[in-house]
Amino acid sequence: MSTESNSIQRFFSNSEGKKWILNLALIALPIILFFISFMIGRYPLSPLEVITTILAKFIPSIHVSATYSTIVWDIRLPRIMAAILVGAALAVAGAAFQGTFKNPLVSPDILGVSSGAGFGAAIAILIIGIPIITQISAFSWGLIAVAITYFIARSIRNSEILVMVLSGMAVASFFTALISLCKYTADPYSKLPQIVYWLMGSLASVTNAQVVMVSVPIVVGISILLILRWRLNVLAMGDEESKSLGVETNKLRFIIILCCTLITAAAVSISGIIGWVGLIIPHISRMLVGPDHKRLLPATICLGATFLLFIDNISRTVLPIEVPIGILTAIIGAPFFLYLLRKGYNQWT
């Protein structure tokens, strides 16, 4: 009872005032980092330069150099927005899945969405090689993989949780094998590096148009999850209990799976496969605000966005070569997660 994480939670849940400070901090974090992210990079900008460049877009009388305008609007903005969207998407989907499946070890790709999307991307790169097609194919195959999992599980036994998760694992490994097959047959000098690079996850080549495209399913999916977040609490108590409390569990679980899959597939379609965010951010959020999804989901959105933006900033600034973000999330995320685990796992599940 005397572990640090518990005392953190107690400190923040003690009074309404402290709750508000925490809420405010969670909201402020991604906003502050959002502005800082415009300044850093290979071509550093001062706060003033960033502000004038942003204002110049809306006020014609302010003039800035075309270079600044390109850096802020065409290079950094899409990348920053993508990091925020993808981070928030993966984190919130992870939290919703953990609640739905009554299991804190679940991550958003448990039903096969990432493997499906990976296959979609690999086959598109292999056959066509146009980025927009790759994105659409990744998104579609992510949805198809989860649909296969869902309907196989339903046909076996009325969407029981364990059956669903096991089917997901089988479908995921099936698509992983197909990815390997694509790699195996790919031209090792042109296509193979592209596939491998996509699978490692990166936001380096994201464009504004892509961000706009994926923001629709992500925002819609997150909004529905937020509306249903009270029911997610009830669902996390188990199927029988939530049914006895009047929840149509199968319908609710279907809607949540649909939203999470849309969100994750959209995110993965522009970022490639990024692990860890969907697993650790829900845990860290639970440690801060407790398991009540009414506070948990907004917290995961803020922290997920902050975390991925932070990692992406490191990816494009700290090292002389750009390291794929999927590698960094695990290299930074895994030790951090283990550190938290040592701090007293039982207190915040």
Next chain:
Amino acid sequence: MSILEVKNATFAYENSENIFEDVNLTVDRGDVICILGSNGCGKTTLMKCMNRLHELSEGNVYIKGENIKNMDQRTIAKNIGYIPQGHVSTFAFTVFDVVLMGRTPHLDYLDSPGNEDRLITEEALKKFGIYHLKNKPYTSLSGGEQQLVFFARVIAQQPQILLLDEPTSHLDFGNQLKTLNIISKLSQEGISIVMTSHYPDHAFITANKVALMKDQGFLGIDTPENIITTENMEMVYGIQVKIIEIGPNRKICVPIETID
């Protein structure tokens, strides 16, 4: 009119034999009906058919005359509260949040609980003397306290019928009797209760009717005195028992030895 009625109920899991057949049970206002029977005889399954956690293979369940087949899960939950046996916890929700979940059937699909729901929750917490625990994670409570949390939740749900699946299992000696007293008190408030139990003694303490289950059906449904007899206990549990009167209107049933 009876508040809950089970008529000609038959249940079987897919592709297997019937768990019970042609079972009838009538529950009136304020009844405490205790279902006794050996392990695996289908007590819990029957109970779960009453609020449609399981779908009957044949027969019907009526709440105040209306067939539950024609009700949605929410309407059933407004009428019937349920405390499962052996809750498995995953997330450390606060006691308050757990009890607040009892308000779910009264909310529209897209709503979250409001102020009135919070007030009802606070009252339920006070009723069971656990208001001071409201900000604690329910997973950190003792078994007895957790049982009170579930009672508070089911009372916040404001049903007229309670289904309690072995409400005294996992509880110590004292908490068992306290739970039985809560059941008696709730029935005096007009709530009808159907419970399962492994203890004939508990039926003597709290029930006004006992339904004895054996061989896919009820051997009989009557007052505890008429059902819990040495012959019946021998038949159902395969052991010799002694039934002793220890005070005015208070009997106990003591196991003596097994019959081979």
